[in-house]
Amino acid sequence: MRYSSLKDFLSDAPSALAKGPVALIMVEDEVEVDSSVRHHLDLGFKKVVLFADADIEVSPKVEAKTIRVDLDMRGEHALTTAVNACIEAAPNVWMYYCYNAEYLFYPFCETRTIGEMLAFHTEERRDAMLTYVVDLYAGDLSKFPSAVSVDEAMLDKTGYYALARNDPANHNHPKERQLDFYGGLRWRYEEFIPAAKRRIDRIAIFRAQKGLRLNDDHTFNVAEYNTYACPWHHNLTAAICSFRTAKALKRNPGSTFAINTFEWRNSVPFDWHSRQLLDFGLIEPGQWF
Incomplete structure (x- = not known):
């Protein structure tokens, strides 16, 4: 599932993030995105959400296993904007955040x-x-x-x-x-x-x-x-x-x-x-x- 903006994602977030633990991965570039996703899925995270610039390429295999949200990660507050939006949308759910690689x-x-x-x-x-x-x-x-x-x-x-x-x-x-x-x-x-x-x-x-x-x-x-x-x-x-x-x-x-x-x-x-x-x-x- 891919969302064109954080706003679009938040409309579905309460149901998409209802079952945790959820991994939130901030994708700053294309370095080791696949291995990062694979590692966290292997740990047992129920959902993996990728926040990435719209022009960053992610392999089809990764996109099929994750939720992709287009978000400009170059902004100074991009991390806190994404994480705090998920917190507000899914209270009581265990979450984890990191970057690619x-x-x-x-x-x-x-x-x-x-x-x-x-x-x-x-x-x-x-x-x-x-x-x-x-x-x-x-x-x-x-x-x-x-x-x-x-x-x-x-x-x-x-x-x-x-x-x-x-x-x-x-x-x-x-x-x-x-x-x-x-x-x-x-x-x-x-x-x-x-x-x-x-x-x-x-x-x-x-x-x-x-x-x-x-x-x-x-x-x-x-x-x-x-x-x-x-x-x-x-x-x-x-x-x-x-x-x-x-x-x-x-x-x-x-x-x-x-x-x-x-x-x-x-x-x-x-x-x-x-x-x-x-x-x-x-x-x-x-x-x-």
Whole structure:
């Protein structure tokens, strides 16, 4: 199903999004759209919605398995416009959002569906889940000048850290159970990344509710949605393994000639398995075993 505008989609959205979990994929270009869709369908998402410019080509196989919405993704607020419209149209439905060339991994995702994971998370009285954006990049940029290679993807095994998230409305005291996370390419090449874009935390998995709104900085207007755990114990966390930053650094004229390789002493091949992310401490199982 394809809709020519967000307005047209919203007329059908309450029924189209009635059964979750739903994956919302923001398509910025034609890089790895098929693999992104296939990965999230394999996780068990009931619906996958693609928001993409009308001139972006998507394979017929992908279009047959997804809902396609024509939307100009170059706009500054395109992401929040799409996500918030879906929230308003389908309250109480679990949703997840990402971009193309991004891939969700949660603990034991190879053998457990996204629905099973969210059923447990719901039982823990959680309405949102913290995800970390873990940068992927091609090891050989002479072979893969776009920095994208699914078959030869690399990631940083270390170099991630968190800082307190201060609350300007409360004398800059740290917010309860909220942290700002950094690392990956946004940390190593921070001179090319605006300060407001350097964080790697994203509340990408959440249950919609009336009045909920996603902000441009990937936080929500409900404080509890932005927490990494409940008050009484640790909760599940997930990772979004993403080529998006590497792709942008090699596409941007201000950085492309300064980067001959993304590899450094802490680069390792990505195994495309949640076990590796668990071993590196990039995702947490909480009480889910």
